[in-house]
Amino acid sequence: MYQQSVTMKAVICPKYGPPEVLTIRELPRPTPKKNEVLVKILASTVNTGDVRIRGLRVKGFMKFVMRIVLGFTKPRRPILGTVFSGIVEQVGETVNQFKVGQEVYGTTGFKQGCHSEYICISENKVITHKPKNASFEEAASLPFGGQTAIYFLRKGKIAEIDNPQVLIYGATGSVGTAAVQIAKYYSATVTAVCSSKGKELTQALGADKIIIYDQEDFTKVSDKFDIILDAVGKTNKKQCMPLLKSNGKFFSVEGTDISSERTEYLEFLCQLFENKNYVAIIDKIYPMEEVIEAHRFVDTGRKKGNVVLKIIP
Numbered sequence: 001m002y003q004q005s006v007t008m009k010a011v012i013c014p015k016y017g018p019p020e021v022l023t024i025r026e027l028p029r030p031t032p033k034k035n036e037v038l039v040k041i042l043a044s045t046v047n048t049g050d051v052r053i054r055g056l057r058v059k060g061f062m063k064f065v066m067r068i069v070l071g072f073t074k075p076r077r078p079i080l081g082t083v084f085s086g087i088v089e090q091v092g093e094t095v096n097q098f099k100v101g102q103e104v105y106g107t108t109g110f111k112q113g114c115h116s117e118y119i120c121i122s123e124n125k126v127i128t129h130k131p132k133n134a135s136f137e138e139a140a141s142l143p144f145g146g147q148t149a150i151y152f153l154r155k156g157k158i159a160e161i162d163n164p165q166v167l168i169y170g171a172t173g174s175v176g177t178a179a180v181q182i183a184k185y186y187s188a189t190v191t192a193v194c195s196s197k198g199k200e201l202t203q204a205l206g207a208d209k210i211i212i213y214d215q216e217d218f219t220k221v222s223d224k225f226d227i228i229l230d231a232v233g234k235t236n237k238k239q240c241m242p243l244l245k246s247n248g249k250f251f252s253v254e255g256t257d258i259s260s261e262r263t264e265y266l267e268f269l270c271q272l273f274e275n276k277n278y279v280a281i282i283d284k285i286y287p288m289e290e291v292i293e294a295h296r297f298v299d300t301g302r303k304k305g306n307v308v309l310k311i312i313p
């Protein structure tokens with residue numbers, strides 16, 4: 001049995017601001033309720049969602065909405081982090097999908113709490129077994145971009161399109177690298193827009209055509225697309241309209257369309273990873289103690305794929 005006095009280390013965001021507001025504290029380790037599992041977290045990610053919350057970095061009216069959702073003057077839930085991979089340490093009395101010692105991964109969305117050595121999560125929330133062939137770092141890097149890419153590409157009904165023609169704008173971030181790979185899984189012909197620095201990565205991901213945005217204007221391309229996904233939110237529908245087929249669809253990660261998080265998406269990513277249809281793209285791995293550096297790097301907006309935070313070494 002666990003004592004309430006047992007502690008754990010967690011990254012705390014006591015107020016909105018730059019990376020330097022973050023600090024590591026000892027907190028009581030949580031005890032699982034009867035339908036919850038206690039997960040010992042080995043790896044998480046610092047993603048664009050985390051830095052957005054930390055800095056309350058949203059535009060206009062959305063800032064007000066975010067304050068209502070997250071906390072008016074400071075984060076109501078001060079432990080950031082929306083992704084975890086780890087080992088089941090303890091299970092509540094009614095849990096029947098997980099056993100102590102199993103390797104799992106999952107997401108907590110706006111509840112956050114993953115930049116911490118332990119977390120309690122209901123077995124019916126977004127948690128599943130991690131891919132058998134993935135390291136904990138690789139598993140942690142799958143959900144953020146992966147779930148977003150699945151959400152938008154399925155919204156575009158990619159599986160129902162015969163020989164889909166897909167353009168991914170911003171193909172080298174967490175969402176972009178996932179979107180290229182998932183579109184390829186659905187047998188799409190993928191045109192990827194990236195910088196000259198991202199060309200090699202985009203090629204390795206299997207993009208069929210690459211447009212280098214610092215050398216070429218992607219809107220001048222003569223191809224027409226069934227789906228255009230702006231995976232970095234740097235373009236807009238008006239700019240992309242001429243590139244769409246008559247029934248083509250444009251999606252952007254920027255705005256009010258927020259991707260859902262589902263266990264089914266994680267199971268799909270697990271299957272893709274285990275079948276070698278998907279690789280984890282990790283730019284840097286930081287230990288928890290260097291969380292401020294990790295946030296600074298993600299703040300640059302230049303990371304390739306994902307930034308992993310190693311929680312328990």
Ligand SMILES: NC(=O)c1ccc[n+]([C@@H]2O[C@H](COP(=O)([O-])OP(=O)(O)OC[C@H]3O[C@@H](n4cnc5c(N)ncnc54)[C@H](OP(=O)(O)O)[C@@H]3O)[C@@H](O)[C@H]2O)c1
Nearest residue numbers: 048148170172173174175195234253257258259301302303
């Ligand atoms: N709506 C939703 O549900 C949802 C879900 C997840 C994420 N998001 C949002 O999606 C956005 C992207 O997230 P992310 O985590 O994938 O970002 P990220 O990993 O930080 O994206 C950075 C990448 O974008 C490239 N990039 C930067 N400027 C670019 C430009 N002008 N054109 C093309 N590529 C550019 C960078 O490479 P170079 O600098 O070499 O070009 C870098 O590789 C964030 O704003 C995030 O908040 C939304």
